[in-house]
Amino acid sequence: MLRFLLGRLANGAIVMVLVSMLSFALFNFIGDPVSNLVGENATVNEREAMRQSLGLDQPLPLQYLKFVGRAVQGEFGVSYRNIEPVSRVIASRLPATLELSLIAALLALGVGIPMGVYAGLHPRSLLTRSLQVISLVGISVPSFVTGIMLILLFSIYLNWLPSFGRGETVMLGVWSTGFLTVTGWKSLLMPAVTLALFQLTLFMRLTRTQMMEVLRSEYIKFARARGLRERSINYRHALRNTLIPIITVAGLQLGSMIAFSIITETVFQWPGLGLLIIQAINFGDVPVIAAYLLLIALLFVLINMVVDLLYFAVDPRLRAQR
Amino acid sequence: MKISTSFKRGAIGLALGLAMTAAGANTFTWSSNLDALSMDPHSTNNSFTNAFVSNIYESLVRFNDKLQIEPALATSWKVVSPTVWRFTLRQGVKFHNGESFDADDVVFSWQRVNTPGSLVKGNLSDLKEVRKVDAFTVDVETNSPLPTLTNELVQLLVMDKGWSEQNRATEASDLGRQKENFANRNANGTGPFKLISREVDTRTVLAVNPGWWDKPKHNLTQVMFTPIKSDATRTSSLISGGIDAAINVPLQDVQRLKSVPTLEVVQGPELRTIFMGMDQSRDELLYSDVKGKNPFKDVRVRKAVYQAIDVEALKRSVMRGASWPAGNLLSPSLNGSPVSLNKRLLPYSPEAAKALLAEAGYPSGFTVGMQCPNDRYVYDEALCLAMSSMLAKVGIKTNLMIEPTAKWSVRLNSNDVSFYMVGHAGLPMADVYGLLKDVVATRTGKEGSLNAGKYSNPKFDAYLPQIASEIDPAKRARLIEEAVAIERADVSHIPLHQQPVTWASRKGIAMAQAPDNQLRLWLVNVAPR
Numbered sequence: 113m114l115r116f117l118l119g120r121l122a123n124g125a126i127v128m129v130l131v132s133m134l135s136f137a138l139f140n141f142i143g144d145p146v147s148n149l150v151g152e153n154a155t156v157n158e159r160e161a162m163r164q165s166l167g168l169d170q171p172l173p174l175q176y177l178k179f180v181g182r183a184v185q186g187e188f189g190v191s192y193r194n195i196e197p198v199s200r201v202i203a204s205r206l207p208a209t210l211e212l213s214l215i216a217a218l219l220a221l222g223v224g225i226p227m228g229v230y231a232g233l234h235p236r237s238l239l240t241r242s243l244q245v246i247s248l249v250g251i252s253v254p255s256f257v258t259g260i261m262l263i264l265l266f267s268i269y270l271n272w273l274p275s276f277g278r279g280e281t282v283m284l285g286v287w288s289t290g291f292l293t294v295t296g297w298k299s300l301l302m303p304a305v306t307l308a309l310f311q312l313t314l315f316m317r318l319t320r321t322q323m324m325e326v327l328r329s330e331y332i333k334f335a336r337a338r339g340l341r342e343r344s345i346n347y348r349h350a351l352r353n354t355l356i357p358i359i360t361v362a363g364l365q366l367g368s369m370i371a372f373s374i375i376t377e378t379v380f381q382w383p384g385l386g387l388l389i390i391q392a393i394n395f396g397d398v399p400v401i402a403a404y405l406l407l408i409a410l411l412f413v414l415i416n417m418v419v420d421l422l423y424f425a426v427d428p429r430l431r432a433q434r
Numbered sequence: 435m436k437i438s439t440s441f442k443r444g445a446i447g448l449a450l451g452l453a454m455t456a457a458g459a460n461t462f463t464w465s466s467n468l469d470a471l472s473m474d475p476h477s478t479n480n481s482f483t484n485a486f487v488s489n490i491y492e493s494l495v496r497f498n499d500k501l502q503i504e505p506a507l508a509t510s511w512k513v514v515s516p517t518v519w520r521f522t523l524r525q526g527v528k529f530h531n532g533e534s535f536d537a538d539d540v541v542f543s544w545q546r547v548n549t550p551g552s553l554v555k556g557n558l559s560d561l562k563e564v565r566k567v568d569a570f571t572v573d574v575e576t577n578s579p580l581p582t583l584t585n586e587l588v589q590l591l592v593m594d595k596g597w598s599e600q601n602r603a604t605e606a607s608d609l610g611r612q613k614e615n616f617a618n619r620n621a622n623g624t625g626p627f628k629l630i631s632r633e634v635d636t637r638t639v640l641a642v643n644p645g646w647w648d649k650p651k652h653n654l655t656q657v658m659f660t661p662i663k664s665d666a667t668r669t670s671s672l673i674s675g676g677i678d679a680a681i682n683v684p685l686q687d688v689q690r691l692k693s694v695p696t697l698e699v700v701q702g703p704e705l706r707t708i709f710m711g712m713d714q715s716r717d718e719l720l721y722s723d724v725k726g727k728n729p730f731k732d733v734r735v736r737k738a739v740y741q742a743i744d745v746e747a748l749k750r751s752v753m754r755g756a757s758w759p760a761g762n763l764l765s766p767s768l769n770g771s772p773v774s775l776n777k778r779l780l781p782y783s784p785e786a787a788k789a790l791l792a793e794a795g796y797p798s799g800f801t802v803g804m805q806c807p808n809d810r811y812v813y814d815e816a817l818c819l820a821m822s823s824m825l826a827k828v829g830i831k832t833n834l835m836i837e838p839t840a841k842w843s844v845r846l847n848s849n850d851v852s853f854y855m856v857g858h859a860g861l862p863m864a865d866v867y868g869l870l871k872d873v874v875a876t877r878t879g880k881e882g883s884l885n886a887g888k889y890s891n892p893k894f895d896a897y898l899p900q901i902a903s904e905i906d907p908a909k910r911a912r913l914i915e916e917a918v919a920i921e922r923a924d925v926s927h928i929p930l931h932q933q934p935v936t937w938a939s940r941k942g943i944a945m946a947q948a949p950d951n952q953l954r955l956w957l958v959n960v961a962p963r
Contacts, residue, residue, distance in 0.1 A: 143838060149478070149479070149553060152859075155556060195478070201634075267676070381661070394838065
């Protein structure tokens with residue numbers, strides 16, 4: 113178990129190094145922050161002085177080593193766009209994204225899996241068929257369209273929900289939460305649905321297929337032959353065995369919800385990491401982009417590790433082998 | 435535990451419900467596509483940020499919505515010698531924290547502008563020194579006689595010396611040294627509004643400064659600024675009433691907004707003129723099929739391109755009628771603009787263009803790369819696409835190189851261009867000199883920073899220092915006219931148009947739109963709903 117963990121950690125470290133190198137190589141292509149900083153009326157000399165003071169005139173490998181040197185000490189520098197320390201910028205945006213992803217994930221799993229179980233148990237029912245059709249829509253409509261449609265319906269026509277922002281937030285220590293206010297929940301609703309819709313339909317379809325497959329297997333037949341109650345067969349035996357692939361996918365999808373909530377956050381001006389990174393890219397805010405990419409890489413490494421550990425909990429065969 | 439409140443709608447409804455308890459409590463919620471970068475008046479040089487903090491900090495003088503100079507922290511000034519101006523400061527002015535304003539604060543702010551991290555020092559580079567004469571008098575010395583001193587001084591926003599020292603903010607934030615500064619997220623000015631709270635990219639709240647020295651023309655008590663990046667979301671927030679007003683409204687939404695009975699759209703020409711530049715220095719044009727020579731060095735080719743572009747058609751079909759075709763690079767609203775030259779040099783005529791090209795030795799035209807930004811100017815990309823097909827009619831094939839601003843600006847800075855779109859607003863001084871210096875002057879370390887095509891005419895260059903230092907307005911106007919005539923005859927650039935400033939608001943809000951696209955909150959009036 114310990115060896116397994118250490119192996120995973122080593123893999124993770126290699127991934128992090130690779131990601132950081134790749135992201136630095138990309139900075140060549142996002143353009144120059146200097147023009148955004150000094151303004152359009154700056155002279156050639158002023159631009160050059162700025163470039164030098166930021167160290168952008170140095171060769172890329174050297175810039176990279178300097179960045180790694182600082183990053184190892186937990187120092188990511190100052191955002192070019194807001195002049196705030198990068199660690200503070202990211203820490204102040206993290207709660208918004210995590211709360212949004214959490215609710216979206218709960219929605220996706222909490223609605224998607226039961227729907228999938230139902231569809232797997234009653235493959236021919238009318239409800240299942242209509243769910244299938246609806247889920248096709250959910251999986252094929254891009255999230256910015258979903259977002260805009262929701263805004264059109266609930267903000268413009270009905271005027272029930274705010275079209276942007278997080279509403280009122282409450283500071284719990286360093287964590288700003290929108291969970292404690294009415295406007296916070298109202299603001300959360302549409303972004304969460306937008307972000308969850310794709311995953312929800314994905315989980316539903318995945319659960320359904322897995323469930324149908326497991327229900328056809330020998331041990332289920334055997335359980336039936338033993339005369340176990342239908343409920344026990346469906347939920348204790350069948351569902352449990354469908355969970356392994358679902359956990360894998362759920363882990364990866366949760367990571368991508370946090371990492372790629374960019375579109376949803378942009379549509380709803382949700383002040384999280386997604387909105388931050390898109391603005392950082394537009395501005396050429398290199399310190400923020402670098403730190404963000406590292407953070408996301410770390411997140412994926414950690415999530416995958418947790419997923420591997422969850423296998424142990426769910427699948428007794430894995431424990432038996434060791 | 436701190437609760438940041440945002441119950442504008444509810445609060446206003448409630449206030450009306452509770453009759454007169456909150457009478458006159460006008461909250462104004464407005465939006466733009468981007469947030470101000472910093473609250474520090476000296477740490478960044480970004481038009482929107484400068485405009486935003488001008489509601490909190492003030493200078494000795496200020497612009498009104500017609501871009502005329504008004505007294506602010508100075509009550510009067512006189513020219514003592516050609517390079518020294520004496521400013522009498524306003525007495526009894528208090529900063530938001532209650533400290534009194536005097537000459538020490540002005541001198542301190544001038545010193546702070548010149549600290550290493552400051553990015554506005556370039557805007558004040560013609561100033562040599564600011565000296566205290568007595569508690570309410572300062573002398574401003576310039577490097578050479580400077581007719582536009584007051585326009586330049588608008589950028590010298592005054593901070594409180596005591597407050598800055600107390601909070602260790604005596605220097606502007608220095609990105610090179612990776613230091614944040616207290617003044618980045620906190621503010622203490624003398625202006626009409628004081629900063630209450632700031633959450634970057636979310637919400638910045640200002641409240642009226644009850645002790646402001648000026649008699650307010652506005653009737654606001656609280657101002658909430660919420661940037662919304664997505665155009666569609668910003669427009670729908672206007673329609674649903676989530677915000678009261680927005681600047682930088684996308685042109686494609688204007689019709690939609692006008693159709694909403696509760697909203698109104700205000701449009702006018704911006705100071706910014708959009709024009710096309712051409713590489714006139716390389717011996718072989720980049721991104722072209724012409725080898726061994728550079729067609730743009732020939733004025734006939736530049737004239738051909740000029741006559742091949744139909745600015746009226748651009749206005750009609752790309753700009754949805756909202757552009758002001760330009761006769762030269764200088765908006766008529768700029769100080770000193772040669773209005774008599776604001777007519778097209780040559781008419782639109784594809785035939786004449788073809789003839790000129792044939793005369794110059796390109797009877798069947800040529801191919802050239804066209805560098806355009808896609809998120810910098812109003813409809814920049816669409817304009818380039820339209821011009822591309824206009825040019826094709828006279829035989830000039832363009833390879834469109836459309837890129838985001840961050841990439842396009844690298845090209846401009848490094849002269850990696852052949853035929854490119856660029857614009858200039860003449861800000862922050864709102865005077866013709868800045869634009870002529872940045873765009874038309876021969877490129878050196880200090881001049882011609884946006885002259886990516888390296889147009890160079892020594893006769894024009896000789897006029898620049900005279901325009902910079904001629905005090906007599908009539909003489910200066912003549913110099914400007916002569917200089918612009920040279921540049922125009924050379925077709926140094928091809929002017930297209932002044933792009934629109936588009937603002938929208940709930941009906942009954944007077945926003946005092948100005949051609950510099952800056953919202954002056956101290957001129958905003960909100961009608962009771």
